[in-house]
Amino acid sequence: MTQHKNHDQNHADNGADTAIALGKGLDVGTANLAAAVQSEDGGITVTVERNAFLDIPSDVYSKNMLTKLKVPYVVHNNKLVVIGEAAFELANVFGRETRRPMCDGLISPNEQDALPMMKMIISKILGEPRVAGENCYFCVPAPSLDVDNNVVYHQGLFESLINKMGYTAHAINEAHAVIFAELAENDFTGIGLSFGGGMANACIAYKSIPCLSFSVARGGDWIDKNVANVLGCPRSKATHIKERGIDIRDPKSREEEAVAIYYRSLISYVLQNIKTRFESGQNMPSFNTPIDIACAGGTSMVGGFIEVFRDEFAKIDFPIPVGRVFRSEEALTAVAKGCLVAAAIGEA
Amino acid sequence: MESVKDIKEALSARSRTATLDELRSEGRKRVRVIRAEHIAQMVSEAVNAAVEQSGLVAPEEVQRLVDKSRQEFRSILKEREQEVEHAREVESTLADRDSQLNQLKEQLAHAAAEMTRMQAEIEGLRNAYSVPAAAPAATGAAPSGDLLMSMVQEMANLKASLMHRDAQERAPSAPAASGAADFTAAIEKLSGTLNDRIEKIGKKMGVSAAVESDAPLDFGNLFKDDGGKTLESNMDNIEVKQKSGGGIAANLARLKKLKGGK
Numbered sequence: 001m002t003q004h005k006n007h008d009q010n011h012a013d014n015g016a017d018t019a020i021a022l023g024k025g026l027d028v029g030t031a032n033l034a035a036a037v038q039s040e041d042g043g044i045t046v047t048v049e050r051n052a053f054l055d056i057p058s059d060v061y062s063k064n065m066l067t068k069l070k071v072p073y074v075v076h077n078n079k080l081v082v083i084g085e086a087a088f089e090l091a092n093v094f095g096r097e098t099r100r101p102m103c104d105g106l107i108s109p110n111e112q113d114a115l116p117m118m119k120m121i122i123s124k125i126l127g128e129p130r131v132a133g134e135n136c137y138f139c140v141p142a143p144s145l146d147v148d149n150n151v152v153y154h155q156g157l158f159e160s161l162i163n164k165m166g167y168t169a170h171a172i173n174e175a176h177a178v179i180f181a182e183l184a185e186n187d188f189t190g191i192g193l194s195f196g197g198g199m200a201n202a203c204i205a206y207k208s209i210p211c212l213s214f215s216v217a218r219g220g221d222w223i224d225k226n227v228a229n230v231l232g233c234p235r236s237k238a239t240h241i242k243e244r245g246i247d248i249r250d251p252k253s254r255e256e257e258a259v260a261i262y263y264r265s266l267i268s269y270v271l272q273n274i275k276t277r278f279e280s281g282q283n284m285p286s287f288n289t290p291i292d293i294a295c296a297g298g299t300s301m302v303g304g305f306i307e308v309f310r311d312e313f314a315k316i317d318f319p320i321p322v323g324r325v326f327r328s329e330e331a332l333t334a335v336a337k338g339c340l341v342a343a344a345i346g347e348a
Numbered sequence: 349m350e351s352v353k354d355i356k357e358a359l360s361a362r363s364r365t366a367t368l369d370e371l372r373s374e375g376r377k378r379v380r381v382i383r384a385e386h387i388a389q390m391v392s393e394a395v396n397a398a399v400e401q402s403g404l405v406a407p408e409e410v411q412r413l414v415d416k417s418r419q420e421f422r423s424i425l426k427e428r429e430q431e432v433e434h435a436r437e438v439e440s441t442l443a444d445r446d447s448q449l450n451q452l453k454e455q456l457a458h459a460a461a462e463m464t465r466m467q468a469e470i471e472g473l474r475n476a477y478s479v480p481a482a483a484p485a486a487t488g489a490a491p492s493g494d495l496l497m498s499m500v501q502e503m504a505n506l507k508a509s510l511m512h513r514d515a516q517e518r519a520p521s522a523p524a525a526s527g528a529a530d531f532t533a534a535i536e537k538l539s540g541t542l543n544d545r546i547e548k549i550g551k552k553m554g555v556s557a558a559v560e561s562d563a564p565l566d567f568g569n570l571f572k573d574d575g576g577k578t579l580e581s582n583m584d585n586i587e588v589k590q591k592s593g594g595g596i597a598a599n600l601a602r603l604k605k606l607k608g609g610k
Contacts, residue, residue, distance in 0.1 A: 021600065036593070044593045067582050075580040083583070116579065124583050184599040187606060208605055330593050341599045345607075 009071050023346075024167070025177070025339025026126060026138040030102040030198025031220055031298055033118075035125040036336035044340060046333040047125040051197075052098040053117045054087035055079040076113060083121060089238045093118040098236055104217045105199035106154040119161055129166045136167035137343040139174040139335050141199050142213040145273055145347055149217065170343070175203030176210045177338030182294035182328050190292040191322075193270070194335055195299035197221050200270045204278070204320075206285045216273050220299035223262040230258050247303035263302060268312045279319045290323035296334035314323055355391065356384040470502070 001029045023037040056062060058080040066073045071086040082090055091098040101107065103113035108114050126136065138157045155171045161171035170179075178192030178201075188208035194201040197220040205214040220242070227238040231254075239257045248260040278284065295309060306327040314324060328334040371379060399405050405413070 021596075038596065041593070042595045042597055044596060046591045046593055047588050047590055048591060070586055072583050072586040073581065074583065085589075120579070120581065120583060124586075124588055180599065180603075184602045187602065208603060330591075333591060333593055336389075337593055337596065341596050341603070344596060344600055345603050 021344035022130060023135040023137065023340065023343030024126060024129075025336045025341070025343050026122070026136055026162070027174075027177075027333070027336040027339060028102075028122075028138050028140070029058060029298065029335070030100070030105050030199070031102075032124055032332065033121050034333050034336035035122075035127075036333065036340040038340065038344065044337060046330075046336050048332065049084040049121050049125050050088050051102055051118070051121065052084065052087045052091075052100055053113070054082045054091050054096065054098050054146075055113075056082060056090075072124075074117070076116060081113070081117065083117060088236060088239070091234070092240055093139075095234060096236070097234050103194060103198060104147065104149065104221075105144075105201075105215065105219070106149055106151065107157055112123075112284075115157075115161075122161065123165060126165065126167075133168045134166075135170060135343040135346065136162050136173050137170045137177075137339040139177050139339055140171045141196075141201055142173055142175065142203070142215045144199070144215045144217045145277060145339040147217040155164070172339055172342050173201070173203055173210060173213045174199075174215075174335055175201040175213055176205060177335045177342065178294055178296045178328070179203060179205045179338065180340035180341040181330075181334045182296065183292060186292055189287075190294060191274075191320075192338075193274075193293060193295045193297075193300075195219060195266075195270070195295060195297035195305075197290060197298060198297075200266070200297075202270075202274050202277075204285075205290075206287075211285050212277070214273075214277055216270055216271055216286050218266055223259065223266055223299070226262045227255070227258045231255055242302060245303065248261040248308055249304035259302075263305070264308055264312065266299075267305075267309050267345075268315075271309075271312050271316055275316050275318055287321060292324040292326070293322055294326060294328060294334075296331045300334050301331045355388045359384055359387065 019044075020040060023038075027034040027036075029051060031051055032048055033051050034046050036044050036046045039045045053337045056079070058075060058078055062080055063073070063075075066080065066082065071090075072083045074083060075083045087098050090096075099111060099113070101111055101118045103110065106127040107118075112189065129136075138158055140151060140158070141149075143149065143151055159169040159171065174194045174196070178194050179188050179190065182192065183190045183205075188205050190204070192203045192205070199215045199217055199219050201213070201215040204211050220239070221235075223242060224235045224238040227241065228235045229310075231238065238259075242259050246252070246256045246259060248256075248263045251257040251260040293313075295306060300306070300309075306325065309327075310325055313322075366374075396407070396410060399410050400407060
């Protein structure tokens with residue numbers, strides 16, 4: 001314990017100086033969970049798992065087969081529950097829908113088994129704390145403009161869960177984490193956008209201090225839902241179409257066309273809401289020089305995303321002077337990375 | 349039944365109504381009378397006979413067609429009735445909306461009038477006590493959110509100013525105090541009124557005086573049931589996929605610099 005204390009003290013004094021800073025970052029996303037930790041070579045290691053599960057009838061044969069295929073499962077309520085990416089793949093094979101612990105960026109009230117499954121996935125990707133009470137910064141969405149959501153319950157729930165795992169949990173706004181990860185060169189001044197599975201989050205910060213943050217309850221799942229509706233297929237199939245490497249500027253089939261249409265609609269919706277919110281915002285900082293916009297999140301990984309984003313951006317009269325508009329090179333893991341930066345520096 | 353009705357309608361359309369006197373004046377003493385049902389029956393029999401004689405359609409098929417036609421007629425009739433009902437409902441909803449809109453317009457006009465009255469009151473007070481402030485110009489249009497906000501702020505300033513003046517006027521000697529007693533009471537009353545109005549407007553704008561506790565909510569009990577329970581799983585033997593990413597040293601150095609090298 002004394003050793004831990006000394007270690008913690010040392011970290012508190014020299015957090016940013018040490019080669020490997022303590023602290024972990026956790027992206028609690030609707031579609032994916034990602035944990036980031038600083039590695040020995042100075043880089044970071046991010047462990048990603050899909051935030052989904054699928055239950056199948058429990059029998060010895062299935063259990064043995066899953067073990068042989070190295071498919072992660074849990075036995076819960078006398079059912080075999082396949083977890084993570086494997087659940088998504090199995091759902092596609094059997095034409096079923098995966099069960100999702102989260103919905104619209106928050107813990108799903110409709111999934112009774114959500115908590116134990118998420119706890120299992122988070123334990124796996126986060127691992128044990130290196131010292132007792134190690135900082136773990138996890139992302140939470142900002143309150144939504146378009147739906148009435150309970151962020152307090154969501155945040156409190158994950159704080160308790162992570163604390164119970166031996167960490168000291170701290171919440172950080174999802175889009176603020178994008179700013180920590182992507183806008184270091186701009187002294188953490190600019191706009192961070194996180195296009196996730198359930199939501200799109202926005203934050204504008206001046207020298208790392210968030211001035212305004214909010215979210216809209218549309219993301220990758222919204223695209224999947226609409227594509228599935230128009231094509232008459234399961235949502236997991238629509239997700240698969242979206243993630244198989246298409247370019248939304250140049251759709252090659254009717255399915256890809258549907259994806260491209262809803263992507264453009266999502267981007268336009270998000271931009272319009274950002275514009276309106278910034279225009280009506282109280283206490284908005286005034287910028288003398290143009291600021292950058294950094295996009296991240298799994299939904300932004302589709303081919304042609306940033307080009308379509310720039311197209312739609314050019315159509316609106318944005319109230320703030322904007323310089324570069326770019327997508328993170330590590331879009332899927334940028335939020336986890338930002339959480340890790342906050343954890344390493346002890347940013348509140 | 350529909351055929352009888354149709355025939356009645358057809359007869360009605362193609363015949364005229366005449367009184368017995370009129371018929372008598374036309375030289376008719378007797379008239380032959382036939383019921384519409386009998387005509388319908390005759391028509392039906394004639395059609396059936398013609399169809400049977402043609403040999404094109406079997407009698408049972410004829411009956412089936414008749415039944416089907418009746419069924420379709422009923423179905424179409426029902427649809428039309430539903431459409432009429434729906435149209436009535438839409439009309440009713442529209443009327444409700446109109447009524448609500450009128451009510452809202454009245455409320456808006458009332459609020460605008462109230463604001464104008466309060467602005468005049470404030471202006472009067474400002475003139476009376478020479479309180480310098482830059483009030484927004486009163487307009488006949490409905491007040492915007494910003495205007496309301498600035499009004500609330502202004503009223504709060506005015507209230508503070510009045511309280512300050514009140515305190516200053518309480519300070520002078522006793523003889524002056526007796527003369528100013530009524531004035532002080534009036535100021536207190538006015539101050540109370542202004543306070544109530546500020547609260548009222550604030551509530552209307554969603555600005556509440558209520559404060560929230562800073563104490564965090566503890567959701568730990570949600571996990572108490574699974575404290576000692578371990579689920580059967582093969583997770584320990586499964587390797588999760590890991591990705592390498594760019595370092596965070598530059599980010600941390602920047603942040604440290606921003607924080608003044610702490």
